[in-house]
Amino acid sequence: MQNVKKRIETWLEQLTSLIYTHPYTTLVIMMAWVALFAFKAATIHSDTSLEGLLHKDDPILIDYNAFRDQFGREELIVVGIKTPDLFDLKFLERLRSLHNDLQAKVPLTEKIQSLINARVVSGSQDALIVGDLFDPWPDSPEAVAAIKNKVLSTPAYKNTLISEDGRYATILIQTSQFGQASQNSGDLGGLSGDDMAGLEPDVKKSPPPYLNDEENSLIVKSVTEITKKYEAPDFNIFISGSPSVTHALKIALFRDMTLFTTISILSIAIILFFMFRRVTGVILPLLVVNFALISTFGVMAFSGAVVKIPFAILPSFLMTACVGGSIHVLVLFFKEFNATGDKKKAICHAIRHCSIAIIITSVTTAAGLFSFTTAEIAPVADLGRYSAIGVILALVYALLFLPALIAIIPLVPRSVRDKEPQHRISDKVTHTLANMAIHNKWRVILFAVLLFAVSATGFPKLKFFHNVVQWFPEHDPIRVSTETIDRDLKGSISLEIVVDTGKENGIFDPHFLKKLDEEAEKLERYRSGDLFVGKAWSITTIIKEVNKALHENDEAYYTLPDTRELIAQEILLFENSGSDDLSDFTDSQFQKARLIVKVPAIDAIQYTAFITLVQDDFKKAFPGYEVKTTGMMAILFKTIHNLIISMVQSNGTALLVICFFMVVLIGHVGLALLSMIPNVLPIVVTIGVMGWIGIPMDMFSILIGNILMGIVVDDTIHLMHHYTKRRKSDQARDPEKMIRETILDTGPAMMVTNFVLAAGFFMFMFSSMNNLFNFGLLSGVTILTALLADLLITPALLAAVEKKH
Numbered sequence: 001m002q003n004v005k006k007r008i009e010t011w012l013e014q015l016t017s018l019i020y021t022h023p024y025t026t027l028v029i030m031m032a033w034v035a036l037f038a039f040k041a042a043t044i045h046s047d048t049s050l051e052g053l054l055h056k057d058d059p060i061l062i063d064y065n066a067f068r069d070q071f072g073r074e075e076l077i078v079v080g081i082k083t084p085d086l087f088d089l090k091f092l093e094r095l096r097s098l099h100n101d102l103q104a105k106v107p108l109t110e111k112i113q114s115l116i117n118a119r120v121v122s123g124s125q126d127a128l129i130v131g132d133l134f135d136p137w138p139d140s141p142e143a144v145a146a147i148k149n150k151v152l153s154t155p156a157y158k159n160t161l162i163s164e165d166g167r168y169a170t171i172l173i174q175t176s177q178f179g180q181a182s183q184n185s186g187d188l189g190g191l192s193g194d195d196m197a198g199l200e201p202d203v204k205k206s207p208p209p210y211l212n213d214e215e216n217s218l219i220v221k222s223v224t225e226i227t228k229k230y231e232a233p234d235f236n237i238f239i240s241g242s243p244s245v246t247h248a249l250k251i252a253l254f255r256d257m258t259l260f261t262t263i264s265i266l267s268i269a270i271i272l273f274f275m276f277r278r279v280t281g282v283i284l285p286l287l288v289v290n291f292a293l294i295s296t297f298g299v300m301a302f303s304g305a306v307v308k309i310p311f312a313i314l315p316s317f318l319m320t321a322c323v324g325g326s327i328h329v330l331v332l333f334f335k336e337f338n339a340t341g342d343k344k345k346a347i348c349h350a351i352r353h354c355s356i357a358i359i360i361t362s363v364t365t366a367a368g369l370f371s372f373t374t375a376e377i378a379p380v381a382d383l384g385r386y387s388a389i390g391v392i393l394a395l396v397y398a399l400l401f402l403p404a405l406i407a408i409i410p411l412v413p414r415s416v417r418d419k420e421p422q423h424r425i426s427d428k429v430t431h432t433l434a435n436m437a438i439h440n441k442w443r444v445i446l447f448a449v450l451l452f453a454v455s456a457t458g459f460p461k462l463k464f465f466h467n468v469v470q471w472f473p474e475h476d477p478i479r480v481s482t483e484t485i486d487r488d489l490k491g492s493i494s495l496e497i498v499v500d501t502g503k504e505n506g507i508f509d510p511h512f513l514k515k516l517d518e519e520a521e522k523l524e525r526y527r528s529g530d531l532f533v534g535k536a537w538s539i540t541t542i543i544k545e546v547n548k549a550l551h552e553n554d555e556a557y558y559t560l561p562d563t564r565e566l567i568a569q570e571i572l573l574f575e576n577s578g579s580d581d582l583s584d585f586t587d588s589q590f591q592k593a594r595l596i597v598k599v600p601a602i603d604a605i606q607y608t609a610f611i612t613l614v615q616d617d618f619k620k621a622f623p624g625y626e627v628k629t630t631g632m633m634a635i636l637f638k639t640i641h642n643l644i645i646s647m648v649q650s651n652g653t654a655l656l657v658i659c660f661f662m663v664v665l666i667g668h669v670g671l672a673l674l675s676m677i678p679n680v681l682p683i684v685v686t687i688g689v690m691g692w693i694g695i696p697m698d699m700f701s702i703l704i705g706n707i708l709m710g711i712v713v714d715d716t717i718h719l720m721h722h723y724t725k726r727r728k729s730d731q732a733r734d735p736e737k738m739i740r741e742t743i744l745d746t747g748p749a750m751m752v753t754n755f756v757l758a759a760g761f762f763m764f765m766f767s768s769m770n771n772l773f774n775f776g777l778l779s780g781v782t783i784l785t786a787l788l789a790d791l792l793i794t795p796a797l798l799a800a801v802e803k804k805h
Helices: 002-020 025-042 060-071 089-103 141-152 191-195 215-229 240-277 279-301 309-342 343-374 378-408 422-441 442-455 476-489 510-524 539-549 563-578 602-623 632-666 669-693 703-729 735-764 770-801
Strands: 078-083 109-113 119-123 128-132 168-175 236-240 493-500 535-537 590-599 624-629
Touching: 002 109, 002 343, 002 378, 002 422, 025 279, 060 493, 060 624, 060 632, 078 089, 078 215, 078 476, 089 109, 089 141, 089 168, 089 215, 089 476, 119 539, 128 539, 128 563, 128 602, 128 735, 141 539, 168 215, 215 236, 215 240, 215 309, 215 378, 236 240, 236 476, 240 309, 240 703, 240 735, 279 309, 279 378, 279 632, 309 378, 309 703, 309 735, 309 770, 343 378, 343 510, 343 632, 343 703, 378 632, 422 442, 422 476, 422 735, 442 669, 442 770, 493 539, 493 632, 510 535, 510 539, 510 563, 510 590, 539 563, 590 602, 590 632, 602 624, 632 669, 632 703, 669 703, 703 770, 735 770
Parallel strands: none
Antiparallel strands: 078 168, 078 236, 109 168, 119 128, 493 590, 493 624, 535 590
């Protein structure tokens, strides 16, 4: 293995010499390469939808898409309007104006419902009339009072079109199932139906594209702009629903992503300047990481990937995590250059001396990230895949760009006597820490053991939590609106239950409908913690309305008919009335029944027991029938369940891969395993602290272990790489001397790279999103803890196990 490493070092040194001799050729080729990626990166799209969290072949997503194809998109934009008097004529006129405005101006909508076009079923035993609540429009207090009585006596309106207490009215906007492209699919390019007739057997129609992220944002922006004009003290508007939350999340993440990238560049530049006191020491590493970042997004675009929720951390993460390789090369380069004044010799020496270490650090970082690819959560898998690619690209660019740029940039060597003050400070700090670790090795080790034990006691207190709404600040409009609608209108998202009878007209069975209605009533009584069911309704609601109407609107007949024939007759009468509401609850063959269960947007973990209960209960209630649960609640449940399992598995994978590379680098199994202790300890401490102080484990914080394990091991790799070289060359084998010299050599660069990393992660604390703030704080503290572990615990462990010859 040692011979292999020497051959690699020799080959890279020769490559560096070749690049230095032909810098302009190298730069032209590399810049053309980066320009190609930059051009493609400009075409990348985003997808912050909840269904975008799942892989395309996930059974939950397949069921959800089948549901949407049958019943349309169940995600609603909920416009809640609070008013002192819901049945004041001026309010109703304003509500009508808003409803009509939304109907006329909001694109890509399937249906808009409110009291203005609410369904009213009336009739006699011989006829059924289905009309609108406000037809005709009331022109007197008496007419308004009659409408008020009708509204308050209609169960279907409560917690859908009005609140139970009568303080809120709603406008429910159902967006289109398919996007703009599908609406143009009818264009046959000038061919008539007869022209196409002979081609039909050979034409394979691709499914129309679903509504995409940009189109969803267009709808939400349109709704927001229109409703702003109607906002008033007595017409207080709240906008929520999953399309609105998705749009708000997209805006916040992209705003924060731009902010993080800008601040990361500035912080890295400042730290690099204080380290090198050269403009080139700032520009060169930043060029490398920016080229890697651009190329990563280019690779994403070429592969058809899109930017999803976790990608908010990608730019600043890559910049901070990938700058270390360039720093280590430049530290050695400037040290050798200041001593010899020979740029070519200095860069060849730097590449030869640290190439193996930065290759291994890049590979271990990429391995930790690539372990995400097994995740059942699509954006987490994509984040791991493309982050790993970015890390490897940064390594390649550091090895190729730096020699070429150094060759053409005029540099002046500095006298060794002119060592900058910050280098003297870092030397002093590392010297002090090395002595402390060596002379107090058993105390340091005991402290590490106690710290591990205390941290582990926080594990049982750790809570998993996933609530996108609570990522927003308390006073953010989308959080205020969602919490208001959840509280006063009893929910903003839904669980969809579809029962398939397996036969045509199967839902006409009185026993089946009675059980469906009983299950809905049972669900409406459900309460557990923050989770409750605000409303549950199905085709039984329509049938009961029809039955009541056909019996002269007698409340006693707001029930389901007893016979199959009567049920079929009433459904046929409703279908012939001109209303298309039946399609919301059943298919054209009357084989499937849909039950909509409205719930609040809360912690997805709380959905687990509820969904399990619903599935078990419906299987017992409908034996022999196929029962499927889908909708936003089911997706959230599946997402957090998969995420927890995937991260546990990928953490184990990352640990094994990193251990393997440590053995390869060090060439000694015992020392390799020993060196992993200071890298696992910071992760354990962070998780323990989260448990103790109550920071929940969510979609972002659960990534910390995998992301940081591959990063914090980098310093250990550099330290052990230098130590093992001394161990083989030092015949006297004086461990204390070797440890001290290794720390003095690698300590300053380790401190700078860790400060850059910590600063990069601390940048996330500038986010307006609570989850990103926690992610940044925890990651930054973990990085600094890992630095102390490498400078104290690693030397102490080496001093304890190594014997003097």
